[in-house]
Amino acid sequence: MNFKMGMQKNVKYGVFILCFLFCVINTQAQTDSTTSPASINDDEVDSLDIRSNTLPVFNATGGDVSGNVAAQVQGVNSLLGASRDLFIQSNIMHFITARFRYRGYNTNNMLVMMNGVRINSLETGVASFSAFGGMNDVIRYMDQKTGLGASRFGFGDIAGYFNLNIFASTFRKGLRITYSQGNRIFKERLTLTYSTGLTKKGWAFSVSASGRYAERGYVPGTAFQGLGLFVGADKKFSEKNTLSLVGFWAPIIQQRQSMETDEAYGLMNNFTPKYSVGQQLSNTLFGSNVSANNHYNSYWGYQNGQIRSARTSKISTPTVILTDLWKITPKSNLTASIYGSQGRNTLTYLNYYGVPNPAPDYYKYMPSYYGPTSDNANPYLYNALTQAWQTGGINPLTGLQVGQIDWDGMYRINQNNVQTVANVDGIPGKTYTGKRAAYIVEERRQDITTGGFNAIYNTELKNEIHLTGGINAAISNTRYYKVVNDLLGGDYWLDLNQLANSVSTGSNTIQNNINNPNKIIRQGDVFGYDYNINVNREELWGQVEKSFKRFDVYASATFNHTSFYRKGNMENGLFPYSSSDYGLPAGQSTSLGKSTTLNFWNYGVKAGITYKINGHNYITLNGACISKPPLPTNAFISPSSRNDVIPGMNNEQIFTGDITYNVRLSWLKGRITYYITQINNQTWLRSYFDDDYKTNINYFMTDMNQLNQGVELGLEGVINPKISILGALAYGQYLYTNRPTATISADNTAQLLESGRTVYLKNYHVGGTPELASSLGVRYNATKKWYIGAYFNYFANNYVTINPDRRTAEAVAKYISTDPQVNQILNQEKLPNAYTIDLLMGKSFQLKNKYYLSFNLMINNITNNIFKNFGEEQLRHNINIINEFPNKYSYTMGLTYQLTTSFSF
Amino acid sequence: MKKTTHLFLGMVLIASMVFFSCKKTHDMPPVIPSTGTLTIAQVRALYNGSNIKFTQDISLYATVTMTDGYKTLYLRDNTGAIMLRQLNAHGIYEGDSLRVNLNGSTLDMSGAQSSLQIDSVDVSSTSSNKIIKLALGASHPPIQLTIAQANASVTNTVYANGTTLPLSAYDGQLVQLNGVQFAPTATGLYIPLNTTATYITTLKIYDCGAVNSMPFSLYSGTSDFLYKYIPINNSGSIIGALTFYNGAIQITPRSYQDMMLNQPRCGVDTLTQSFAAATSAVTGSNFSATFPGWGSWTTYGSVVWAGSASVGSPPGYLSATNYNFGSPQARNEMWLVTPPIQNNNPNKKISFDMSMAFQTAAHNQQLSVLLSTNYQIDSMSKNPNLGLPNYTTSLPNANWVDITSSFSLNPSGSFVNAGVISVSSTAAQTALSGYNGTYYIAFRYRASSIADSSQTVNIRNVSIKN
Structure with a gap:
């Protein structure tokens, strides 16, 4: 009796703690002041941006938002869902709706491995989870750690590591069929996986195939098609030696979603047809054909009655890994791998020459640009554009439809644009007459070839000392170029650089390739730019662990070297020099040939100690000091036009530590962690199109520091054997901590526009993720293998990502402290706090002791609460008209569901 | 277990306190503190007869009351108003509350003996723009x-x-x-x-x-x-x-x-016109300029009421005559029309002095006093001879009530008052009864084209009083 009373008391304590913390923190979040919205940019150059800024999850969220900084959110659901960390489980399930980023880190701080092979991109530092999309069945088994800690697979990174074990011999023997149906990114998914297990002859085979499809995703214009193919074969030669070969390929075709301003969302809201309640529910669950509410997507338009997107990505990077597992002694083993991958990623864009911008949401096509209080006030255009937006009419400035892409209009213009080109291919007198395409769809390609080797040695020594060491090397070569995807009814495209017109209209200056001037470009031809980025990386690392009665300690170190260079394959008219030319003055920009090779030597040390209070309570303390090279994607001022590198680049310096208390009791499991990470000397590069300068502007900083710190809490409290309470809380603060200096360049001139501009960035939020994310749920586990759970999730302190140039003396130079514009320019908008409610339920059956059938239903955001989950300040801003370039946002999906049925034996 | 619970709770509370209390204010670039400020009255007071170029950051806070939609603004604060000339055309509108940085602009006159203005203010779309809009839609009643x-x-x-x-x-x-x-x-x-x-x-x-x-x-x-x-x-x-x-x-x-x-058209409540300025320099072409509101018209011929006194020796009077205009005399019909008179008092008194000369037995009275409530000036036609509108179509088309009989027209050559007559006692009483608009009094001189219609009629000291 006393024990029971004690138990009840402790349960009450636990529940009290959970609720107290949950409420207090969320209340604290509500007291933060809301700052005023402000404005910026347009037409940012959306390079094929593989940078991901969230934990990779192929889940229900509005993840595939194509913004320039936000980029895509991709990943693997079960990757993190398989984690035993309560905090991570909640993160995956419930936090992704709000685009939560673990500890505010970019995902290039998470090491991802497959069979011990590092798969993070050498250029972006991010693991492309789309490379194994759809392979949920084979990536269930992993070693994972979040944050700092010992790792026997690699040095790791500040966000932790995942090592996916995809050895065929480790998969459960049998067949598994999984069918999912939902209304998120894909509507249907079918996966078949068969594994032989390890046969008597020492062979193991595993194959998995999946297909995912959505004619239209949750958001209009986001169709999705994906395949996932996995083949694995292991041969166990002896108890000491196993050879494993895996190959996987996951091609994806996906249409992207745009980010829009409040004005654009509002105008398209007015275009929403009125549906009955039943139709609204149906639309919510199964989508509809009409662009409506806060999921306006400007990337698509109707062509012959069908939705066609101008922003379609294709990813295809087949990969092969050959691994030898050698158990040298019972206490030592060596894992060695060689691997290679070759594939292509593409993303389409509209391009145009000599005609108005075809982007429906171009800032000069918004009614506010001509509003009665605007500098460009024009009552006729204001009224005409407002009406056109609200009724799907014609833009009087372009003759094309507003709101969505007018494919028919572009075809019409191209087909009536007969022109004669003189001096074709630079041959005097050679002409060509045909329908010159004023609008095209271009396909920006990255042909990626990577390869490398990896070796890890583990050995158990006396006195409970464990040694791990590893060596790896990798090489990556990516060719960046673009081709014409569709001439839209035209006969040819002329390969001229319209950004060069503002410099000179000389016949050579405007050539993208002076060695093939006035080139007639047909569908599939290369044009515009063509260059390669080559990266090499080598690493040597080691770790020692020792266990004591009350302590476990570890220490590890890494030394690595990264080198990269650009090699231009086209000599353009703005920078008509090759690196192989003799007698060039020092610092002369070259577009053709090899750039300087940049070399970075880096190190990392980390150590940790775990104190075992008793069998149920542990305290862990970790610390690390790591240096990282700048990413090659951030190293060149304008890689599409020249070899110039960003001046003043340095290694990033990271100082990080965390302290964790773990508890594992029969009635309470969980952890609470405080972490702090200082990241210094980051290189930051963004590009955008400025139609005043009529060129792409590149804005970079090389000494940007930030401090991420916070508290994490993951708890599971058992009320009784059937009912448990689960809670997770992440409360962080991610702030810039210094005043970096900015440099501004333009694509059409080697002369810097600005240099040494101080950016007053200190204590601004990094933004792009809610700094507070919490989840509190109740789960009921019935005896007959069914469960149901409900979760309330709350998100707060989600700040928009800022435009650093608005935090400079130049941005406020004309104002005095009492002008209201000062706060409008400087304040950082905080998105409204929000909540969601999720339901999970499932039932499994065992049939004839052999067959397993399960049903799992996940319903996210059951109240259909659609809120802003990401916002960014545009990089372009007008110091006189503060609201000319307002913030852009993306919204969560509303009510979404996924029903998964699995059958295995 | 108790120790575990206490330890856990302690860590939670410590973490909460340490972390939740941390609020940080974001950085700010250097912003110009509030500069010197001048009111419009103070700006005006700076002028000393020569242009003043502002070379420092000085703020002027004002509301835009009017623009010409191009480069001219009219500003007001609670001390006065002033015109502002922009260097460039730009989007500034009525009701905009502005802070104008005067640096670079000039305080000058818009012309000789013309208004003081703030000139050459940069409102371009560059960073040199000197106008900051603080608010829109400010009230600015005239x-x-x-x-x-x-x-x-x-x-x-x-x-x-x-x-x-x-x-x-x-x-x-x-x-x-x-x-x-x-x-x-x-x-x-x-x-x-x-x-x-x-x-x-x-x-x-x-x-x-x-x-x-x-x-x-x-x-x-x-x-x-x-x-x-x-x-x-x-x-x-x-x-x-x-x-x-x-x-x-x-x-x-x-x-x-x-x-x-x-x-x-609004009328006068009372009217007094001596016509003392009616020298011989006053002719039909400058009549309205000399006697604003009065009209000297012709509905036939080309002769009109004109001034009579020698130039330089007023007092003058108006004179209408057909004398010496051809033989036989040309036919002329001359009208002297008052400004519109507001019919707000049925007992308004009409009075005038007159004299006559050269009347004959056959034509001893060529002057008529008429009243019209519907006389409208025809703005569309012109008298090419005089450069004046031709009112021949409107004067005779109006309804004129002859009230001559109410006055005692003096046949002598000396000015005598023709009477102080209440309009309600004239033949126009019916037309004026219940009428709230304006009416005109006309002094018509009608001369025929036959001989001896050469009477001269002189008028002065016309008054209409309550």
């Missing part, structure tokens, strides 16, 4: 004013360097002039974009008594008055900005819609 009040406010300051600056408390202000109308001679198009159009390029507006007048400023290009006809048959209010030009205060209407001339 000041209610009459022409007389505006004219009475004018003074002049002569500086040591000889520059004369006209001053008025209403210079640069947005005003509403009430009870105004155009002179009957105003006709044609508003805006002169070229010199071949048939329009009048100079205009005045008058009060109801036509005693006080003010030049009406026209501006081209951005005005919406283009080719609008002046509603000379109406009176009402005009909203616009008052400025000086060549020493005279003038009104520039804000827009065509702000010319709210939607009432019938």
Whole structure:
């Protein structure tokens, strides 16, 4: 009796703690002041941006938002869902709706491995989870750690590591069929996986195939098609030696979603047809054909009655890994791998020459640009554009439809644009007459070839000392170029650089390739730019662990070297020099040939100690000091036009530590962690199109520091054997901590526009993720293998990502402290706090002791609460008209569901 | 277990306290602290006869009361108003509350003996823009004013360097002039974009008594008055900005819609005109300019009432005669028409002095006194001989009631008062009964084309009183 009373008391304590913390923190979040919205940019150059800024999850969220900084959110659901960390489980399930980023880190701080092979991109530092999309069945088994800690697979990174074990011999023997149906990114998914297990002859085979499809995703214009193919074969030669070969390929075709301003969302809201309640529910669950509410997507338009997107990505990077597992002694083993991958990623864009911008949401096509209080006030255009937006009419400035892409209009213009080109291919007198395409769809390609080797040695020594060491090397070569995807009814495209017109209209200056001037470009031809980025990386690392009665300690170190260079394959008219030319003055920009090779030597040390209070309570303390090279994607001022590198680049310096208390009791499991990470000397590069300068502007900083710190809490409290309470809380603060200096360049001139501009960035939020994310749920586990759970999730302190140039003396130079514009320019908008409610339920059956059938239903955001989950300040801003370039946002999906049925034996 | 619980709770509370108490204010770039500030009155007071160039950051806070939609603004604060000239055309609108950084601009006059203005203010789309909009849609009602009040406010300051600056408390202000109308001679198009159009390029507006007048400023290009006809048959209010030009205060209407001339032409309550200024220099062509509101017209022939006294030796009087105009005498019919008189008192008294000469037995009375309630000036036609509108179609088309018999017309050559007659006692009583508009009194001299119709009639000291 006393024990029971004690138990009840402790349960009450636990529940009290959970609720107290949950409420207090969320209340604290509500007291933060809301700052005023402000404005910026347009037409940012959306390079094929593989940078991901969230934990990779192929889940229900509005993840595939194509913004320039936000980029895509991709990943693997079960990757993190398989984690035993309560905090991570909640993160995956419930936090992704709000685009939560673990500890505010970019995902290039998470090491991802497959069979011990590092798969993070050498250029972006991010693991492309789309490379194994759809392979949920084979990536269930992993070693994972979040944050700092010992790792026997690699040095790791500040966000932790995942090592996916995809050895065929480790998969459960049998067949598994999984069918999912939902209304998120894909509507249907079918996966078949068969594994032989390890046969008597020492062979193991595993194959998995999946297909995912959505004619239209949750958001209009986001169709999705994906395949996932996995083949694995292991041969166990002896108890000491196993050879494993895996190959996987996951091609994806996906249409992207745009980010829009409040004005654009509002105008398209007015275009929403009125549906009955039943139709609204149906639309919510199964989508509809009409662009409506806060999921306006400007990337698509109707062509012959069908939705066609101008922003379609294709990813295809087949990969092969050959691994030898050698158990040298019972206490030592060596894992060695060689691997290679070759594939292509593409993303389409509209391009145009000599005609108005075809982007429906171009800032000069918004009614506010001509509003009665605007500098460009024009009552006729204001009224005409407002009406056109609200009724799907014609833009009087372009003759094309507003709101969505007018494919028919572009075809019409191209087909009536007969022109004669003189001096074709630079041959005097050679002409060509045909329908010159004023609008095209271009396909920006990255042909990626990577390869490398990896070796890890583990050995158990006396006195409970464990040694791990590893060596790896990798090489990556990516060719960046673009081709014409569709001439839209035209006969040819002329390969001229319209950004060069503002410099000179000389016949050579405007050539993208002076060695093939006035080139007639047909569908599939290369044009515009063509260059390669080559990266090499080598690493040597080691770790020692020792266990004591009350302590476990570890220490590890890494030394690595990264080198990269650009090699231009086209000599353009703005920078008509090759690196192989003799007698060039020092610092002369070259577009053709090899750039300087940049070399970075880096190190990392980390150590940790775990104190075992008793069998149920542990305290862990970790610390690390790591240096990282700048990413090659951030190293060149304008890689599409020249070899110039960003001046003043340095290694990033990271100082990080965390302290964790773990508890594992029969009635309470969980952890609470405080972490702090200082990241210094980051290189930051963004590009955008400025139609005043009529060129792409590149804005970079090389000494940007930030401090991420916070508290994490993951708890599971058992009320009784059937009912448990689960809670997770992440409360962080991610702030810039210094005043970096900015440099501004333009694509059409080697002369810097600005240099040494101080950016007053200190204590601004990094933004792009809610700094507070919490989840509190109740789960009921019935005896007959069914469960149901409900979760309330709350998100707060989600700040928009800022435009650093608005935090400079130049941005406020004309104002005095009492002008209201000062706060409008400087304040950082905080998105409204929000909540969601999720339901999970499932039932499994065992049939004839052999067959397993399960049903799992996940319903996210059951109240259909659609809120802003990401916002960014545009990089372009007008110091006189503060609201000319307002913030852009993306919204969560509303009510979404996924029903998964699995059958295995 | 208790220890575990306490430890856990302790860590939670410590973490909460340490972390939740951490609030940080974001960095700020250096922002110019509030600069020196001047009011409009203080800016005006700086002027010393020479242009002043501002070379420091000085703020002027004001509301835009009117723009010409191009480069001219009219600003107001609670100390006064002033005109502002932009270097470039830019989006600044009525109701905008501004902070103007005067650095780089000049305080000068818009012309000789013209308004003080803040000149050459940069409003470009670059960082050198000196205008900061603080708010939109500020209330800016016009000041209610009459022409007389505006004219009475004018003074002049002569500086040591000889520059004369006209001053008025209403210079640069947005005003509403009430009870105004155009002179009957105003006709044609508003805006002169070229010199071949048939329009009048100079205009005045008058009060109801036509005693006080003010030049009406026209501006081209951005005005919406283009080719609008002046509603000379109406009176009402005009909203616009008052400025000086060549020493005279003038009104520039804000827009065509702000010319709210939607009432019938207004009449005077009382009228007194001695015609002492009617020297021989006063002819039909300058008659209305000399005697604002009065008309000297012809409905037949070309002779009109004119001044009689020798130039330089007033007092004069008006005289109508057919003498010495051909043999036999040409037929002439001359009309002297008063300004409109408001019928707000049925017992208004009409009085005038007259004399006659050279009457004959056959034509001993060629003067008639008439009253009309529906006389309208025809603005469309012109008298090519005199450069005046031809009113032959409107004068005779109006209904005139002959009230001559109510007066004692003096047959002698000396001026005698013809009587102080109440309009209600005349034959016009019926027409005036229940009528709230205006009426005109006309003195018509009708001369036939036969011999001996050469009587001379002289009039002076016309008055209409309550």
